[in-house]
Every structure is written in structure tokens, then in C-alpha cells.
Amino acid sequence: MERRHGDGPRVVIIGMPGAGKTRIGKEISSMLKLSFIDSDVAIERQEGASIPSIFQDLGEDAFRDIESDVVIQALHDHDGVLSLGGGAPIFRRTRKALERYRDNGGLIAYLDADPEEMIERAFRSRNRPLLEGDARSKWLRLYDERRPVFEQLANIVISTHRAAPSVGAHKLINAMKERIVHVSGADPYDVRIGDGVFEHLRQLLGSSPVRVALIHTMPVQRHSDAARAQLRSWGYEVLDISIPDAEAGKTVQVASGIWKRLADEGFTRSDAVVGLGGGAATDVAGFIAATWMRGIAYVNCPTSLLAMVDASTGGKTGVNIPEGKNLVGSFYTPQGVLADTRFLSTLPNDIFIEGLGEVVKSGFIMDTRILDIVQENSQALHDIDCAHISPEMHDVIAELIERTVSVKSKHVSADLKESGMREFLNYGHTLGHAIEQIEHFRWRHGQAVAVGMVFAAELANILGYIDDETVEFHRSILSSVGLKTSWNGGDFASVLALMHKDKKARGNTLRFIVLDRIGHPIHLDNPPESAVREAFDRIRNN
Ligand SMILES: NC(=O)c1ccc[n+]([C@@H]2O[C@H](COP(=O)([O-])OP(=O)(O)OC[C@H]3O[C@@H](n4cnc5c(N)ncnc54)[C@H](O)[C@@H]3O)[C@@H](O)[C@H]2O)c1
Numbered sequence: 001m002e003r004r005h006g007d008g009p010r011v012v013i014i015g016m017p018g019a020g021k022t023r024i025g026k027e028i029s030s031m032l033k034l035s036f037i038d039s040d041v042a043i044e045r046q047e048g049a050s051i052p053s054i055f056q057d058l059g060e061d062a063f064r065d066i067e068s069d070v071v072i073q074a075l076h077d078h079d080g081v082l083s084l085g086g087g088a089p090i091f092r093r094t095r096k097a098l099e100r101y102r103d104n105g106g107l108i109a110y111l112d113a114d115p116e117e118m119i120e121r122a123f124r125s126r127n128r129p130l131l132e133g134d135a136r137s138k139w140l141r142l143y144d145e146r147r148p149v150f151e152q153l154a155n156i157v158i159s160t161h162r163a164a165p166s167v168g169a170h171k172l173i174n175a176m177k178e179r180i181v182h183v184s185g186a187d188p189y190d191v192r193i194g195d196g197v198f199e200h201l202r203q204l205l206g207s208s209p210v211r212v213a214l215i216h217t218m219p220v221q222r223h224s225d226a227a228r229a230q231l232r233s234w235g236y237e238v239l240d241i242s243i244p245d246a247e248a249g250k251t252v253q254v255a256s257g258i259w260k261r262l263a264d265e266g267f268t269r270s271d272a273v274v275g276l277g278g279g280a281a282t283d284v285a286g287f288i289a290a291t292w293m294r295g296i297a298y299v300n301c302p303t304s305l306l307a308m309v310d311a312s313t314g315g316k317t318g319v320n321i322p323e324g325k326n327l328v329g330s331f332y333t334p335q336g337v338l339a340d341t342r343f344l345s346t347l348p349n350d351i352f353i354e355g356l357g358e359v360v361k362s363g364f365i366m367d368t369r370i371l372d373i374v375q376e377n378s379q380a381l382h383d384i385d386c387a388h389i390s391p392e393m394h395d396v397i398a399e400l401i402e403r404t405v406s407v408k409s410k411h412v413s414a415d416l417k418e419s420g421m422r423e424f425l426n427y428g429h430t431l432g433h434a435i436e437q438i439e440h441f442r443w444r445h446g447q448a449v450a451v452g453m454v455f456a457a458e459l460a461n462i463l464g465y466i467d468d469e470t471v472e473f474h475r476s477i478l479s480s481v482g483l484k485t486s487w488n489g490g491d492f493a494s495v496l497a498l499m500h501k502d503k504k505a506r507g508n509t510l511r512f513i514v515l516d517r518i519g520h521p522i523h524l525d526n527p528p529e530s531a532v533r534e535a536f537d538r539i540r541n542n
């Protein structure tokens, strides 16, 4: 799959005159065999006049209108590399078109360098009407005006400081291999997926935090050691917080211990949290960020497949209490998510497989292409060796992560606080959470959700929504990758009691998510208890 969902250029390059947009744009176009458009050159061709003379004859406003038409056209028609004149994104119509392109999955790269270096490069060119007169101070004033707009628009910043164009080009090509899913809403952010995306942490944290609390578990120590060293090399004071592993770390007691440490270390509102680990660690890290001084910045760096595809995104943060899973928490959005696929190399294979439970869920509730990809690769996924993932398999996994996060993003962007549509992400979870609890978390989340989906499919079948074949498809696709589809623990009464504590329940009314066809979930309120019992019986011993 292409790394973008929308049509249009593979990358749009923005930045000040002298940043290297044209040279790097041409370089990557020839390396990747893509066509290249420089918006200034396209305007000159269309108008049959040079940029300085269009400025002189028609004025800047008329020029920006012409430029906007050319850019918007290229955003629709061009599928290669598009480099924009320095002032193009400042014009409102052009900026809005660029935002739409980015929000549809497009890549906007902002090239930046030391101002003096860019000024020196820019003065080598004569084709810069806005630099005439007292050119240096004008350039600096424009830089101050434009930089915030560039930063707001771009989903990647590439430094070309003291770098040959070929170096900048390589950085940009690496960035183009990344997959980016944008989560919109009141506090928008990006989920970056790919080999080496952890490097973006510095850009995400920015310069305001002095201290960073790195919350992680022991099994990912290799990665947390590297992350700590990296954060220190960037100049942050790192507070290393190792929490008990898995659900044992997702408790009020652990959270309370972290709050005490933050207080002892004088953690302030401008400091930040980084969650590094599986979904349990990122849930706790988000909860700490949400609650410390009523909310500070945090970035999630998921290390398990499940955390990459689901837990790290969407802002559900929290802890368990003995009475139920995730009963205490808050919706609190991260600054960004860095799903660095290099982390998967140490993930135990069985835990990778469990993460596929949430991947398949996203196929059932929205993106049915996910189900095709899982079926096409079921044997390779079943036999996965995380320590030796081939480049082909890496691409398959990265695509599954991107598609699953996109499903999550669509639900979360529309309904952050789960008043309706977001509940569809809970497919399989009503029973799944009860199984985890009754099994004292020896059954991990993704596996429990897999059985929970078979139960939900049986319930939908009993009530006439889906046929036997669709139920059987649930079993066959999940078992093809090595997930269990039945559960013999607990008893109906204790399961029912736990399902009444589910967050979708209202008063005494149970609410399930079921399918009325593949890819189409619906709410099911208060089904007859006999049907729930019958569905429960059907997931046992088969
Ligand atoms: N907030 C949300 O929206 C959301 C969504 C889905 C799941 N969750 C939560 O996420 C948790 C499940 O996540 P999970 O499956 O990642 O479980 P987990 O966090 O318990 O991780 C599973 C195990 O894998 C280890 N691990 C993780 N990455 C590793 C790596 N790269 N190398 C070696 N070991 C590694 C962990 O330390 C742990 O031992 C549950 O608590 C679930 O409720 C939250």
C-alpha cells in the first residue's frame, strides 16, 4: 500500500528561500524516479513571465492568487514531488488546501537550517522579489512570520543545516517511508509508524520541558536504556521510572508511587511524560500525564503490536481496580505517538500474535481489507519470529498497523469521549474484559478480545443479525494466526456480573457491540438474557 491514503504528491516541500527546497526536491525526484514540480517554475511557465516581473506588474496579491491556483491544481493532479515558493503557505487559501492534503494522509516536509546559512544560500539566487531592498533584515522578518505557519503545517521537519543536498535528500526519503496517521479533533496529533520514528521524539517534546519522566517496564529495558541516553543527549533531565510489568503496573498504587516521585523531583507543568512499553505501560503513562497538576504533555512510544495498533492512540488512559478493568481513568490526548517498528524485534512471538486480536477487530468493524491481508499472510503471521522479521513481512506488519490505527483514528476523531461511534472499537471487549479479570490477567488483552468477538458474533447470530458462515469466519481467521476462539473458565453468573460493570452499560441495561454484516457494527442494547447465555455456551469447548 502507498504510505498515504489520499491522492496527490508523495511529498510537498515547504520552507524559507535558501532552505534547499528545489535542490533537495530535484535530488529525491531523481533518486525515486518521481516527477518534480517547483511551483515558481510552474507559475513562470503558465504566465510566460518571471516571478519578479509578475510581482512588479500585478503586485503580490495577484501573484498569490495565481500561485494558489497552481498549488491547488498540483495537489490534485501531481503524484511526484512538489516544492513550494517560500511564501505560498502563508496565503490562506493555499494553507487550507495544504491542511486538507495533510489531513488526508499527505506528507508536508518543512526544510529548516540556520538562518544565516539560508540567507547566504538565498542570496545566490536572483529570482527572489521579496528579498530586494534591505534583503537580510527582510529575510529575518519573513522567517519570524512564516516559521510558525511552516511548523503548524508540516508533519516532518528536516534540518538541512550544514548538509549537502544529498544528505537532506536521504533524510527526506527515510521520512517518506514512514507511515503517518493523523488524529484530528480539539487536540490533533500524528501517529508515526516505521523503522526509526523514535527520532522524532525531540521534535515532539520541543524545548520547553526540562525534565522528562520516562515510564517503562523491565522487559523493554534495552529500549528504555537507549531512549534515556538519547533524551539526555538532547539535553533533557530524565527521570527513569520502571513500573511493574503488564497489568500489575496498571494500579492506583503504582500511579500513587509515581505521583510521589514527580513531587520529590519538583516536576512542573512544563515537564513531560514519555510512555515506553506495551499497552499497560502507555495507559499508565497517559494517566500520570492526565492527572499530574491536572494535565501535562506526554508522548507514547509503544513497543508491543497491540500498543502500536490500539492502546497508544486515542487518549484512553487509566488503571484497573480490583472491581474491574480500566474503571478509573480519563480521556487525555498525547502530543504524538511514535510506533517505532524496531522495538518489535524483542517482542515475544506469542505476545505479537495476541496483538493481532485488535488488528482483526478493526477489520471486522470497518476496514475489511485488513481481513484480506491477515488471510493472505496468515501462515507467516502465525509463524512470526519477531527477532528476524523479513523486509516483506515488515511491510505487511507496517500496513496492518497503519490501517488499524486509521480505523481507531476515524472513531476517536469523531467521538473522543465515546458517546456513540467510538463504542464500536469495543467490539469483543464486553466479554473480553471479563475474561481477563476472571483469569487474573493470565489471559492477555488481545487474546481475551479474540474470544470476546466470537461470543459477540454468536450473540448476533442467535438474534438473527449474521449467518452461521460469518460466525465461522470469526473462528477461522482468528485461529489461522494462532489465537484461541473458546474459553472454558469462569461461570455465566460471574461473567454477567462483570459485564454489568462494563463502561457501555447504562443503569441495569447491558450494551454490546455486534455486527449486522462484516465491516458494519451496531449497538445492541439489553438483549434477552437467554441469548447472552446461549452465546456464552457456544464459546465453550469448540
Ligand atoms: N488505551 C487504550 O485505548 C487501550 C487499547 C487497547 C488496549 N489497552 C490496554 O493495553 C494493555 C494490553 O497491551 P499489551 O498487549 O501491549 O500488554 P502489556 O502492556 O501487558 O505488554 C505485554 C507484555 O509484553 C512486554 N513487551 C511489550 N513490548 C515489548 C518488546 N518490544 N519487547 C519485549 N517485551 C515487550 C510487556 O512488558 C509485557 O510483559 C491492556 O491493559 C489493555 O487494557 C488500552
Ligand SMILES: O=C(O)C(=O)C[C@@H](O)[C@H](O)[C@H](O)COP(=O)(O)O
Residues within 6 Å of the ligand: 310, 314, 316, 325, 326, 358, 418, 422, 423, 425, 426, 429, 503
Ligand atoms: O479506544 C477505544 O475506545 C477502545 O475501546 C479500544 C479498545 O480496544 C481498548 O481495549 C480500550 O482500552 C477499551 O476501553 P474500555 O473503555 O472498554 O475500558
